[in-house]
Amino acid sequence: MPGAVRHEIIPAGWYRATKLRQGGALRVAQTGIRRASQAFFGQYDLLFTSAASVPPFRHEHGWTKEINGAPMANCLRWEAIDFGLTLMGNPAVVISCGKRPDGLPLGIQIVGPPYCDARLADIFVTPEALFEADEDPCRPRIDLARLMAAANRSKP
Numbered sequence: 001m002p003g004a005v006r007h008e009i010i011p012a013g014w015y016r017a018t019k020l021r022q023g024g025a026l027r028v029a030q031t032g033i034r035r036a037s038q039a040f041f042g043q044y045d046l047l048f049t050s051a052a053s054v055p056p057f058r059h060e061h062g063w064t065k066e067i068n069g070a071p072m073a074n075c076l077r078w079e080a081i082d083f084g085l086t087l088m089g090n091p092a093v094v095i096s097c098g099k100r101p102d103g104l105p106l107g108i109q110i111v112g113p114p115y116c117d118a119r120l121a122d123i124f125v126t127p128e129a130l131f132e133a134d135e136d137p138c139r140p141r142i143d144l145a146r147l148m149a150a151a152n153r154s155k156p
Contacts (some may be wrong), residue, residue, distance in 0.1 A: 041112075091107055093120060096131060130150060
């Protein structure tokens, strides 16, 4: 009968057991992400990424509906670069690195090794200061030689 409410008897404990299985699977996935992160930071000191998966846009336009032709089911889907890194559990900061010609901000995200929050805080001030001092912030480019020279000058 269309529109009729269907009643089912659910065995006691089914809901809890289902949630426990799902939670366990999620924990296993997060552990894999954490281990991959530790392996990565065994070889590299920092990870630089864009601050978002899409170019900046005006908020009155809503959220990004697609990336490279792939539809985004919701506003969280295109923010995966941010919350995906959160799953690693590593310290991360986002700093401004200039503006587009239309005035919208650009940012980079810097991720450090596990448990190195203070070290990351010491590191990110150098590129942040360089970006703030840039006379032409519409074309953000990291000048690695200048960055390394500034970092070496700041060491005690």
